[in-house]
Amino acid sequence: MTCEEARILVHALADGELDAGHAREVEAHVAQCEACAAELAAAREMKQALRAAPLGFAVPASLSAKIDRVVPAPMPVTNRRALLKGFAFGGVASALAAASVGLVILRESQDDRILGEAISAHLRSLQADHLTDVLSTDQHTVKPWFNGRIDLAPPVIDLTAQGFTLIGGRLDYIDGKPAAALVYRRRVHVINLFVAQGLGEAPSTPRLTMMQGFNLLRWNENGLNMLAVSDLNRDELEEFGAKFSAAARAAAQS
Amino acid sequence: MTAPLRMAPSGGSPPGAMRTQETTGVVFVADDERGRAQRFREAALPHLGDVYTLARYLLRNPADAEDAAQECYLRAFRHFHTFRGGPIKPWLLAILRNVCRAEYARRGALAAVQVDGVEHAADEVAENVWGEASPSPEAVSLSRFDAETVQRLIAQLPDAFREVLVLREINDLSYREIAEVTGTPVGTVMSRLARARGLLRDAWLAEEKGS
Numbered sequence: 001m002t003c004e005e006a007r008i009l010v011h012a013l014a015d016g017e018l019d020a021g022h023a024r025e026v027e028a029h030v031a032q033c034e035a036c037a038a039e040l041a042a043a044r045e046m047k048q049a050l051r052a053a054p055l056g057f058a059v060p061a062s063l064s065a066k067i068d069r070v071v072p073a074p075m076p077v078t079n080r081r082a083l084l085k086g087f088a089f090g091g092v093a094s095a096l097a098a099a100s101v102g103l104v105i106l107r108e109s110q111d112d113r114i115l116g117e118a119i120s121a122h123l124r125s126l127q128a129d130h131l132t133d134v135l136s137t138d139q140h141t142v143k144p145w146f147n148g149r150i151d152l153a154p155p156v157i158d159l160t161a162q163g164f165t166l167i168g169g170r171l172d173y174i175d176g177k178p179a180a181a182l183v184y185r186r187r188v189h190v191i192n193l194f195v196a197q198g199l200g201e202a203p204s205t206p207r208l209t210m211m212q213g214f215n216l217l218r219w220n221e222n223g224l225n226m227l228a229v230s231d232l233n234r235d236e237l238e239e240f241g242a243k244f245s246a247a248a249r250a251a252a253q254s
Numbered sequence: 255m256t257a258p259l260r261m262a263p264s265g266g267s268p269p270g271a272m273r274t275q276e277t278t279g280v281v282f283v284a285d286d287e288r289g290r291a292q293r294f295r296e297a298a299l300p301h302l303g304d305v306y307t308l309a310r311y312l313l314r315n316p317a318d319a320e321d322a323a324q325e326c327y328l329r330a331f332r333h334f335h336t337f338r339g340g341p342i343k344p345w346l347l348a349i350l351r352n353v354c355r356a357e358y359a360r361r362g363a364l365a366a367v368q369v370d371g372v373e374h375a376a377d378e379v380a381e382n383v384w385g386e387a388s389p390s391p392e393a394v395s396l397s398r399f400d401a402e403t404v405q406r407l408i409a410q411l412p413d414a415f416r417e418v419l420v421l422r423e424i425n426d427l428s429y430r431e432i433a434e435v436t437g438t439p440v441g442t443v444m445s446r447l448a449r450a451r452g453l454l455r456d457a458w459l460a461e462e463k464g465s
Contacts, residue, residue, distance in 0.1 A: 213299025
């Protein structure tokens with residue numbers, strides 16, 4: 001292998017793009033060539049330096065709104081009308097079925113409203129200057145900030161080591177109730193974690209829902225409703241929920 | 255916008271779809287259109303942050319980036335039936351890149367000449383990345399800058415290098431996906447990325463001296 005080849009391939013090595021055979025060849029070259037070793041070290045250092053800062057740009061709320069106009073979200077009203085139509089034209093059996101459906105409709109619509117408000121709060125927060133009231137990556141700064149501002153003590157967990165950077169906190173309102181919003185960042189994606197009481201469903205382990213193209217994760221943490229909203233993909237949001245929950249429980253026990 | 259009746263949903267149609275087809279065509283179109291919008295939103299909206307971020311780096315202007323991202327989603331939705339499955343992010347970013355290139359052209363002949371110049375320079379560099387004169391990187395460690403500074407340093411890289419660097423380090427694409435998005439061979443992606451990191455390192459060290 002020539003240095004000319006190796007100097008390009010060390011970047012593929014640093015990126016984890018080489019198969020085992022080529023990786024061994026490049027490593028063997030690097031072991032005996034100082035210049036190429038320096039190139040590899042520089043590539044790795046650059047990658048690390050870039051990972052340290054959030055280099056993505058937050059999506060402006062105006063853009064999300066424009067895209068909603070281009071690709072409208074399906075109206076939940078239409079579904080409800082279809083179900084009611086089933087009620088009107090159905091026989092006895094379907095009337096019974098529809099009666100239970102009616103309960104589902106009522107519960108879902110209250111739940112949909114809470115989720116809808118959480119998404120609106122998330123979108124509002126992405127507008128400039130609305131993301132955080134307290135800007136800090138330190139959980140010991142963010143947690144006390146909520147004292148006296150809200151009648152609950154949200155668990156504030158630093159998950160930087162797990163790839164979710166705490167960037168601050170904010171006071172928000174969902175369903176007319178004050179909610180503590182903890183703001184995390186994963187690459188270009190912002191996660192708003194709302195902590196409040198009486199926000200409807202709260203399963204003991206995080207459960208994922210999708211609405212208006214956003215992923216939402218809900219669970220119960222020591223009697224508090226946790227509701228995470230993000231445009232992050234579902235796997236990573238579930239990872240966030242699992243890690244947060246595990247860390248919060250560990251902190252509560254210590 | 256109406257969907258053509260012959261359009262077969264690629265990603266597995268719901269079991270009820272055949273029955274609906276037996277009723278009136280109007281219902282079918284409406285249902286299909288609504289299902290298509292829903293499927294598109296679920297697949298494409300989670301990547302809006304990546305699309306907008308790439309647009310910001312390519313166009314270096316928030317207003318143009320917003321327009322380009324919107325145009326990208328409009329085109330993607332219109333051509334969603336041509337999407338053949340697999341990861342959708344590279345497909346969206348390829349559309350965004352085309353939109354941005356159209357924007358370069360719109361910005362006038364001068365800009366277009368610059369783009370050509372950079373493409374040409376990039377090809378030359380790809381063939382001869384390190385001549386005799388190019389020194390190996392000195393062993394100095396990079397100081398930490400805030401995000402805005404790093405964003406500015408990346409934004410100053412020439413187009414062909416900036417796009418591969420952003421696609422790799424910020425959009426998190428594999429070499430193969432970057433090749434797909436940029437329409438270049440994987441070897442070119444690799445050499446441009448190597449060069450991009452070298453240029454960024456130079457700019458980084460210069461910034462350290464200046465600040």
